[in-house]
Amino acid sequence: MSSLLTGLNEAQFAAVTLPPRPALILAGAGSGKTRVLTTRIAWLIQSGQVTPQGILAVTFTNKAAREMLARVTAMLPLDPRGLWIGTFHGLCNRLLRTHFRDAGLPQLFQILDSGDQLAAIKRLLKMLNVGDDKFPARDVQYFINSQKEAGLRSSAVEAIDEYSRQRVALYAEYEVQCQREGVVDFAELLLRTYELLERNEPLRHHYQARFRHILVDEFQDTNRLQYQWLKCLAGGGDRGAALFCVGDDDQSIYAFRGANVGNMRAFEREFRVETIIRLEQNYRSDGNILQAANAIIRHNRQRLGKNLWTDQADGEPIRIFEAFSDGDEGRWLVEELQSLVGEGFSRQDVAVLYRSNAQSRVLEHQLFSAGIPYRVYGGLRFFERQEIKHALAYLRLLVNPDDDTAFLRVVNFPPRGIGARTIETLQDAARHSGTSLVRAVAAVAGKGGSNLSQFLALLEGLRRQASGLALPDLIARVVSGAGLAMHYQNEREGQERLENLDELVSAAANFAAEAAGRHLGESGQPDLHAELVEFLSHAALEAGDHQADAGADAVQLMTVHAAKGLEFGIVFLTGLEEGLFPHDNSLNGEDGLEEERRLMYVAVTRARRRLYLSLAQSRMLHGQTRYNLRSRFITEVPPQLCKWLTPPRVGARVAEPAFSRYFEPSAASRAVSRPAPTTSVAGRDLGGLRVGQNVSHGRFGVGVIVAAEGSGSDARVQVNFGKQGVKWLALGVAKLEPV
Numbered sequence: 001m002s003s004l005l006t007g008l009n010e011a012q013f014a015a016v017t018l019p020p021r022p023a024l025i026l027a028g029a030g031s032g033k034t035r036v037l038t039t040r041i042a043w044l045i046q047s048g049q050v051t052p053q054g055i056l057a058v059t060f061t062n063k064a065a066r067e068m069l070a071r072v073t074a075m076l077p078l079d080p081r082g083l084w085i086g087t088f089h090g091l092c093n094r095l096l097r098t099h100f101r102d103a104g105l106p107q108l109f110q111i112l113d114s115g116d117q118l119a120a121i122k123r124l125l126k127m128l129n130v131g132d133d134k135f136p137a138r139d140v141q142y143f144i145n146s147q148k149e150a151g152l153r154s155s156a157v158e159a160i161d162e163y164s165r166q167r168v169a170l171y172a173e174y175e176v177q178c179q180r181e182g183v184v185d186f187a188e189l190l191l192r193t194y195e196l197l198e199r200n201e202p203l204r205h206h207y208q209a210r211f212r213h214i215l216v217d218e219f220q221d222t223n224r225l226q227y228q229w230l231k232c233l234a235g236g237g238d239r240g241a242a243l244f245c246v247g248d249d250d251q252s253i254y255a256f257r258g259a260n261v262g263n264m265r266a267f268e269r270e271f272r273v274e275t276i277i278r279l280e281q282n283y284r285s286d287g288n289i290l291q292a293a294n295a296i297i298r299h300n301r302q303r304l305g306k307n308l309w310t311d312q313a314d315g316e317p318i319r320i321f322e323a324f325s326d327g328d329e330g331r332w333l334v335e336e337l338q339s340l341v342g343e344g345f346s347r348q349d350v351a352v353l354y355r356s357n358a359q360s361r362v363l364e365h366q367l368f369s370a371g372i373p374y375r376v377y378g379g380l381r382f383f384e385r386q387e388i389k390h391a392l393a394y395l396r397l398l399v400n401p402d403d404d405t406a407f408l409r410v411v412n413f414p415p416r417g418i419g420a421r422t423i424e425t426l427q428d429a430a431r432h433s434g435t436s437l438v439r440a441v442a443a444v445a446g447k448g449g450s451n452l453s454q455f456l457a458l459l460e461g462l463r464r465q466a467s468g469l470a471l472p473d474l475i476a477r478v479v480s481g482a483g484l485a486m487h488y489q490n491e492r493e494g495q496e497r498l499e500n501l502d503e504l505v506s507a508a509a510n511f512a513a514e515a516a517g518r519h520l521g522e523s524g525q526p527d528l529h530a531e532l533v534e535f536l537s538h539a540a541l542e543a544g545d546h547q548a549d550a551g552a553d554a555v556q557l558m559t560v561h562a563a564k565g566l567e568f569g570i571v572f573l574t575g576l577e578e579g580l581f582p583h584d585n586s587l588n589g590e591d592g593l594e595e596e597r598r599l600m601y602v603a604v605t606r607a608r609r610r611l612y613l614s615l616a617q618s619r620m621l622h623g624q625t626r627y628n629l630r631s632r633f634i635t636e637v638p639p640q641l642c643k644w645l646t647p648p649r650v651g652a653r654v655a656e657p658a659f660s661r662y663f664e665p666s667a668a669s670r671a672v673s674r675p676a677p678t679t680s681v682a683g684r685d686l687g688g689l690r691v692g693q694n695v696s697h698g699r700f701g702v703g704v705i706v707a708a709e710g711s712g713s714d715a716r717v718q719v720n721f722g723k724q725g726v727k728w729l730a731l732g733v734a735k736l737e738p739v
């Protein structure tokens, strides 16, 4: 027992051993919140206060849940069987599978991920003849999810005008469609479970009596519904469960998805929390990194306020690299990685972070070309790839023929002569008779009808072949029997898709091995149906940290959001440019900017020993070249903590506030192999223009050239247009006339 608690500092010790009452641990990054939470679970069990069955722990990602379980297991002599650790979605899925009847769901209900949900909504809008101009599918999706996250069914939403009345009507239609098809989206998982527990008193009491301890990590990112859900499970009053929440208001980064930091205050008030413990010592990062993080977050006004300290040495300076272009940034990254590996660092301990998924393509390309093994977390998730979705759709239809989303995805894939007109006729027939598409096939006449019947026969054939097969064999059979393999063999870029389909078979094999024993049917044989359903849920919920061919020692690539809660020896934070990070979308209001800054704080605090910040002056994104200013977040790091790897440049562009650059000459040598951005303007071919010259521009008027970069057709100049601002313009594109 004592070995469990040794090494904890005083505040951590107090938190781990708190009596079983509601408690809030409010603490900064890397201060040991997750460690406290896992140690408390082990301590509760080991000190005999509760059996593993009495504990429920919630966290945000599957990766975090797996790590949490691993940490707890490692601390205990015996496997803690019966302990529930998972994400909100995962736990809800588990409850709904067990109590599907009470929840009003078919036993084999399927989960729609957000792509499937969007497809389902588009289909609904089309069927109802609702124009995309008035109700874009994405807006409807956002609306429905926000209502669900606020705990509101369509019948409970108040419509204030005609427009909102129509929107609520669409929400109602969507509910009917999902119910008919036996599918639930992510928000529905939560809402349905919440309603189940709210309405079903015996069931609620059962779980309230069972889970005496509920522990929540990353509490700052819970939304309203999740908080209601927790409240419902915990029960109130003196007999309620001990709800133990840990969080950091400075790391709240999901407001855009309805997360509500206010839950912390609500929790404090509603549960009459007597103990709030603050942890202020950071164990993760070296001094310079921590100071940088503190300095950045200090710019935010809406904070509960805390300051982290460490007794670790300052460590290395924060390295900053300003690249000419995104390609240049990627090449530098590769070189730096190669030299790190040369110095003996392991790739696994290196993370490359970015603000948006779209940035990963260039980085991946460079890493791939250089032969550096890498693994992408949560990018285009494995299970979201087109070919995988197709295969899964066939599998879903085997389990649930009424799943119209799956039906429409593959009814004509691979192409089998079923055109849009036939589908429309089928949809009309289904709507008319109030059934799923499968059940309306008989109503379609002619060639289209007979092609549809053949499709049904194909499904029936696959269903027959399925019996007696193991899960991976079944998937392999479906991939070939449905014609997917043949189709991709003939496609130009089909090879990679075929490999991914093979990977799906391996994923199923791994899954089946892990699930072994859980699905024994009456005969003692594995129950394929149950196994397949669980595999499909896994595919919908899995955070996608699955990558073909990733070696064990691979560099880890992910968005900053996905890096929450994790730590790495070395972190590269790329793309620090105004408009990218902070993101364009956030720049309208102070709240948006503060959320971006918290995201920056999360990013910086992932690093233990070394932190690189990089940016590119020009970047190709969504098919357009953008010329960017340096991110204001770079300027918020005190210069004395930084070491610039690139030489100061003429006309260095800086976002507010004014910035004094710190530069160490010795670092310049590191940049030699990149196409050196010229520091002198002399001799540059600017098509007859020069720095200091007055020029006129069609839109911005007259200005003066204050800086220049590149040469010939790549040349760019920075022009001060007075009131119109200071702009960078590519000479090849912008028409500038000397005046």
Ligand code: ATP
Binding pocket: 007, 008, 009, 012, 027, 028, 029, 030, 031, 032, 033, 034, 035, 036, 248, 251, 282, 283, 284, 564, 565, 566, 567, 605
């Ligand atoms: P985040 O806010 O990023 O989620 P956190 O507060 O959950 O961070 P942890 O991940 O629990 O922090 O801990 C950060 C690191 O510090 C981990 O490597 C952990 O093992 C280590 N650590 C925590 N407490 C101690 C301690 N008392 N002694 C030594 N190391 C510690």
Ligand code: MG
Binding pocket: 033, 034, 035, 217, 565
């Ligand atoms: Mg944590």
